[in-house]
Amino acid sequence: MTCQQPSEHTMDVRGAYLSHMRQVANSVAVVTTDGDCGLHGATVSAFCSVSADPPTLLVCLNANSRIARSVSGNGKFCINVLSQELRYMAERFAGNQDAELPDRFDGIDCVHPVGLCPAISNALSFQCDVVHENLSGSHRIFIGAVTGMDGQITQPLIYLDRTFRSISPMTVNTN
Secondary structure (H helix, E strand, O other): OOOOOOOOOOOOHHHHHHHHHOOOOEEOEEEEEOOOOOOEEEEEOOEEEEEEOOEEEEEEEEOOOHHHHHHHHHOEEEEEEOEHHHHHHHHHHHHHOOOOOOOOOOOOOEEOOOOOOOEEOOOEEEEEEEEEEEEEOOEEEEEEEEEEEEOOOOOEOEEEOOEEEOOOOOOOOOO
């Protein structure tokens, strides 16, 4: 295997990084929070499992965003992993309809028990209490202890190359 050294004339690191990350497929989720610092929600693809012992997730949010400030102040969040059928939800919580619909939760079917964050109906939801947060570059990383789970999806919504996509099973050639 031969590794090439970057030339002096390579594109800027940020641009190269974004170009490479566009090739990585991610599940799409809506992060919600509610409490003294307000009810907010935003579409994300930067979340993952940290540990099963104890169940722990992390989500990365732009440090200057309303959702990051609210999650930090409320000390809790819910990750709602979306199915392909909920693409419209991803677009709404990404802010694509904020001009016409300033309340992203307006008309949304969710379960919202007192003291918890909204869990979007027909999504796979993980209620979390923030146990750690850290600033890294332009984003705040929130690590959450999972306090509850609900839902089930079979066809997750995927984000790849700046486009929402679906996945399908690979066929196996037995010849």
